[in-house]
Amino acid sequence: MPISIPGQFKKAASFINSLEPATTRQEIPDSAQAGLYLVVQPSGALSWAVRAKIDGKASKVTIGRYDEVGSADDRIGTLISPTQALNVTQARAIAERVRNDAKRGNDPRLQKIDKTGLAAWFDDFVRTARTAGFKGRAVKGSTADEYERIIATNIKPHWTHVTDIRTLDYRDVEKLLNKLTPGARRNAFAVLSAFFRWKPVARAIGRNIIELAEPPAKPQSRDRVLSQDEIKTVWKAAEKCGYPFGPMVQLLLLTGQRRDEIAELKWRELSDDRDAITLEAARTKNSRPHVVPLSPLAKTIVEAIPRIIDAEGEASHYVFTTTAATPFSGFSNGKKALDKHCGEPALPEWHLHDLRRTCATELAKLGIKQEVTEAILNHKTGKVSGVAAIYNRYEYQDEKRQALEKWAIRVQAIVAENVELLRKTA
Structure with missing residues (x-):
């Protein structure tokens, strides 16, 4: 097995996909970008890290998690986040900027991620529903109220640990749904379907994760009539x-x-x-x-x-x-x-x-x-x-x-x- 990640993109992706986790944590250097490493955890989790001297001290900066496709967020390359999805090319570009910033005496770890918190995204989603809407016109006021209620009662309380929407995947959706009652489960899935299809969110995450989640079972048609x-x-x-x-x-x-x-x-x-x-x-x-x-x-x-x-x-x-x-x-x-x-x-x-x-x-x-x-x-x-x-x-x-x-x-x-x-x- 090569001791470093190949320079060519397809070869690099193929190499990473073939990696088998070891019993201990591994750091595999990149052959094309100095200081860039792929961190392989025993669990199989893959992340990118950059080693550079910051304030005269050898430091490690985690810049994201590995994803073969990467993120479609336009801000990739300008933000530092340990949870953003990065392909090989994106990781190399950020690693180069991190090392250049370090040479100029800037600490990239002090940069803040702008507007990636879950609450801010949900607030914007409801605001958009009330104003511009998603299909050329605002949704009904009662529908927007229902969005807001479901988000506040059935989604936010279970995702308090989420600080960056780019860390979410379909498994997070399924875990959340499993905590809810059948009726609340269907309501939450409907809201999340609209939320993850919303273009700003889809661009930030890079894909519509709701498409991979298992949808709740359809309710049985009721025929209850009072005597x-x-x-x-x-x-x-x-x-x-x-x-x-x-x-x-x-x-x-x-x-x-x-x-x-x-x-x-x-x-x-x-x-x-x-x-x-x-x-x-x-x-x-x-x-x-x-x-x-x-x-x-x-x-x-x-x-x-x-x-x-x-x-x-x-x-x-x-x-x-x-x-x-x-x-x-x-x-x-x-x-x-x-x-x-x-x-x-x-x-x-x-x-x-x-x-x-x-x-x-x-x-x-x-x-x-x-x-x-x-x-x-x-x-x-x-x-x-x-x-x-x-x-x-x-x-x-x-x-x-x-x-x-x-x-x-x-x-x-x-x-x-x-x-x-x-x-x-x-």
């Missing part, structure tokens, strides 16, 4: 929960809308007579405004909701809020309280989204046409699809109102003739 007894139990439990979670759950059941569409409801999205909701395009999944008629029962619930006032005496923009400044977000605690009020025996595993599926199922039982149900749910993927969906712009407003009024009457019959509504309390 009539369960509908009654959940309704009564919502009454006991009170504002804000209780009436929010009741509206989810009565309208069949998505959780966040109701939880983030603004007073301005309610009609003056409180008999309809108009969801802003920015808050719907298909980015189109969506009108949701409110049945008399739903209207009564809305009219009983208190208008929350902030510390400065201003009325909150949000219908459901605990802070007056932000929409309701305490779903985990709210669901626990709801389940507690459901009593014993506990309802088999169910989610708030099951209320949407229950609404759709009960509408079918009432004989509501599928296209009307899809219009209520703001779906465009069922009976009215393809060419028909392109040319059929009818919104079914009268049919939607009639259907939801029928459903509300059905709910009243299920939960009892004298439905107890939530009292208006602050």
Whole structure:
């Protein structure tokens, strides 16, 4: 075996790839650049080090880890980092600069790496999502909020040891995912997929590491629909929960809308007579405004909701809020309280989204046409699809109102003739 790394790039790469780790640490000199060594650990880890005299003392500077492809970061050659990925050519260029700096009396070890910390990258990622976006337009505000929440709760706490994103590889992603629950795992993987595909990050690392990570298993399609007894139990439990979670759950059941569409409801999205909701395009999944008629029962619930006032005496923009400044977000605690009020025996595993599926199922039982149900749910993927969906712009407003009024009457019959509504309390 040669005692030094060959000068020609392909030969050097072939030589390094053929190395077998020894039982002790090895330093293999480079034949083309004085002072450059490849450090081979017994574990098989490979790193680059430069030996030079700094302040009159023989010193060793670790300049990066070996990677046959190297890094695509434009700053390679201007930064010193023990964790950056360097191929043979890049390592030689940095080694030459380190030795030249040492000769001029500069200590390359004192240079700081600019903007490679994980927190700074994630902050820029969320900021970009809110402003320029990744496909020519900013993402929805709720999506950016979700990015920020997932990063703060499911990613950053498990990567506190990461000081340079260029040290990350697919194994770090898989280790992080294995620490999370199935739902959080899928959310984190989705955010990290967008993060590592983001061009600045891909350039800094040199490749999209998410492509090598094992994606989480797809969730099994849920078909949970609440029975009539369960509908009654959940309704009564919502009454006991009170504002804000209780009436929010009741509206989810009565309208069949998505959780966040109701939880983030603004007073301005309610009609003056409180008999309809108009969801802003920015808050719907298909980015189109969506009108949701409110049945008399739903209207009564809305009219009983208190208008929350902030510390400065201003009325909150949000219908459901605990802070007056932000929409309701305490779903985990709210669901626990709801389940507690459901009593014993506990309802088999169910989610708030099951209320949407229950609404759709009960509408079918009432004989509501599928296209009307899809219009209520703001779906465009069922009976009215393809060419028909392109040319059929009818919104079914009268049919939607009639259907939801029928459903509300059905709910009243299920939960009892004298439905107890939530009292208006602050």
